[in-house]
Amino acid sequence: MRGFKTNELWLFEYLVRSTQDELREYVADVLKAKYTEVVITKEYVCAVGDIPIALVAHLDTVFEKPVKDLYYDTRKNVLWSPDGLGADDRAGVYAILHILRNTSLRPSIIFTTDEEIGGLGAEALVLQYFECPFPNLKYIIQLDRQGTNDCVFYDLYNPKFIDYIESFGFVEDFGTFSDISVLCPEWKICGVNLSVGYKNEHNRIETLNAGALFDTINKVIRMLKEKDIPNFEYYRNYHSIWFDNICKNFPTDGDGFYVHCRGCGQLFSEYETFPVKGLDGHTCFYCPDCIPSNVEWCAECEEAFEIDPANPHSEYCKDCIGGLVKCHMTSTSKALENSSTKSSVTPKESVIQKQKNYSKDFSKPKKT
Numbered sequence: 001m002r003g004f005k006t007n008e009l010w011l012f013e014y015l016v017r018s019t020q021d022e023l024r025e026y027v028a029d030v031l032k033a034k035y036t037e038v039v040i041t042k043e044y045v046c047a048v049g050d051i052p053i054a055l056v057a058h059l060d061t062v063f064e065k066p067v068k069d070l071y072y073d074t075r076k077n078v079l080w081s082p083d084g085l086g087a088d089d090r091a092g093v094y095a096i097l098h099i100l101r102n103t104s105l106r107p108s109i110i111f112t113t114d115e116e117i118g119g120l121g122a123e124a125l126v127l128q129y130f131e132c133p134f135p136n137l138k139y140i141i142q143l144d145r146q147g148t149n150d151c152v153f154y155d156l157y158n159p160k161f162i163d164y165i166e167s168f169g170f171v172e173d174f175g176t177f178s179d180i181s182v183l184c185p186e187w188k189i190c191g192v193n194l195s196v197g198y199k200n201e202h203n204r205i206e207t208l209n210a211g212a213l214f215d216t217i218n219k220v221i222r223m224l225k226e227k228d229i230p231n232f233e234y235y236r237n238y239h240s241i242w243f244d245n246i247c248k249n250f251p252t253d254g255d256g257f258y259v260h261c262r263g264c265g266q267l268f269s270e271y272e273t274f275p276v277k278g279l280d281g282h283t284c285f286y287c288p289d290c291i292p293s294n295v296e297w298c299a300e301c302e303e304a305f306e307i308d309p310a311n312p313h314s315e316y317c318k319d320c321i322g323g324l325v326k327c328h329m330t331s332t333s334k335a336l337e338n339s340s341t342k343s344s345v346t347p348k349e350s351v352i353q354k355q356k357n358y359s360k361d362f363s364k365p366k367k368t
Contacts, residue, residue, distance in 0.1 A: 001211025003077045011097065015090045016067040016081070020060045020113055023093065027059070027111050034100055035109075039133075043124035045111040046133070051224055054108040054134055055099070056142040056179050056191075057092030058115035062202045072210075079208040087198035087208040089115070092143030095196055095217050105224045108134040112179050115144070122182035132187035138229045140191035141220060142180045147173075147195040148212040154181045154193070157237030161190045164230065168219045170194060190232040194220070236269065262306070263290025277305040277317050 004012060015023065028040045035047035063084040072079045079085065099105060112121030139161065145152055151170035153162060154177070162172055170192075180191035197212030260267055262276070262284040270285070276295050278284035284306060286295055295304050298317040305317035314321070 001077055002214035003074060003210045004072065004079075008098070009072065011101075012079070012090070012094050013067075013070050015093055015097075016070060016086050019066055023059045024111070024113065027093065027097070030097060030100065031109060035106065041124070041128075043113050043121040045109075046125070047109040048134055049106040049108040051105060051107040052134075052136045052138040052229055053224060054110055054137055054140045055096050055220070056110040056112065056140055056183070057096055057144060058089045058112045058121065058179055059093065060114050060116050061086030061088060061090065062116050077210045079210060080206065082204065084204045085198070085206045085208060087196070087206060088146070088201035089144045089196075091196040091198050091208055091213055095143045095213065095220070098217055099221060099224070103221060103224075105221065107224055108137065110140075110179070110183075115179055119177065119179055119182045122179040126182060126186040130186070132189055137187075137189055139232055140180055140183060140189055141223070142178050142191065142193040143196050143216070143220070144178050145175065145193045145195045146199050146201055148197060148209065148215070150175075150193075150195040152178075152193040153191070153237075154178070154184075155236050156184060156190055156192075157235050158190055158232055160230075161192075161232040164232070165192050168223055170219070184234065185236060188234040190234050235267070259285045261285060261287040261290055263287065263294050274304060277303060277319065279306050279308055279318070281318075 014026075018026065024042075024045060028038070028045045031038045031045060031047040035049065037048040039046045061084070063086050065083065067081045067083045067086060069083060070079065070081050070085075079087070093111065096109060096111075099107075100109075110125070112119070112125065114120035115122065149170050150173040151162075151165045152173055152175040154175060166172060175193060178193045180193060183189070184191040194216055195212065196216055197209040198206060199209070200206045259270055259273055261273060262278070263286050266287065268285070268287055273285040273287050274291060274295070275283050276286055277298075294307055296307050296315065297303070298305055298320050299315040300320035301317065303317060308314060308318075
């Protein structure tokens with residue numbers, strides 16, 4: 001697998017030996033030399049590129065002091081440091097700088113600070129820019145994931161985007177937090193966090209697999225070189241991926257944890273809609289705006305049901321109508337058996353008359 005060349009190793013060593021402030025100044029100088037539109041603050045450094053994809057990495061690590069001793073096992077292609085390597089996320093920073101140094105590709109760039117203590121740099125960025133400041137941005141790639149081929153989407157749920165990212169050789173996994181957990185929901189932009197080869201992060205036994213790092217770099221370069229980069233709509237997933245097996249039987253309309261309102265047809269999170277007994281016997285969903293004109297609550301079972309245009313004033317759902325009719329018919333039959341010898345009306349005539357009376361009464365049931 002691909003390993004570090006001498007000049008590449010020098011750059012990585014410089015990155016892990018730098019403090020966050022030193023690194024912020026360094027990447028700012030790099031971006032100013034390669035981009036015309038650069039924003040530099042204490043919390044973040046950004047550059048506007050000519051490719052509708054943004055690359056993100058954070059400049060801090062969990063370790064209080066930079067690396068002093070760095071070791072590289074060229075046989076195993078692994079780096080580590082007894083001081084704590086800090087490849088989370090200096091590996092991501094390196095990946096972005098490697099692309100800028102070795103290709104003419106110019107995606108938009110975001111370097112953030114203090115991700116490890118709550119994504120403070122990303123928070124500052126979205127507070128400054130309520131809307132995405134990068135024109136025509138299609139999606140965001142964060143390079144801040146452990147492992148070799150993970151792709152993590154956090155609260156995003158868009159199957160087409162997930163399939164697209166996986167087509168480059170990644171496999172979906174779940175995670176807890178990174179900068180795109182702040183950026184993507186605020187800007188309504190799809191985003192993914194990709195593996196950059198480190199493992200045992202936040203620990204002094206952290207290591208970096210150089211082969212996995214360069215493998216991801218090559219995949220990202222392929223993504224940036226795509227001629228027709230698709231547009232992807234941002235849908236927020238209020239469920240976590242590890243609840244999939246628990247929630248898999250929850251009724252949906254084929255869009256995973258998102259459902260279409262039966263009234264207006266718009267796509268909503270399940271939590272934004274109300275499940276209703278449909279006229280077809282299946283559960284359907286209505287948004288709050290469509291409930292008043294399309295939904296009623298059954299006077300018998302007290303569950304929400306879809307209003308039947310053929311009987312718009314009914315206060316009973318179809319299930320309860322069937323049950324009440326059956327119950328009424330049974331009671332009528334027993335009464336007829338007991339009184340058949342006393343009545344001058346034939347059983348058939350009596351049943352017909354009872355049904356007529358029931359249907360008449362049922363259309364407007366008495367309220368108690």
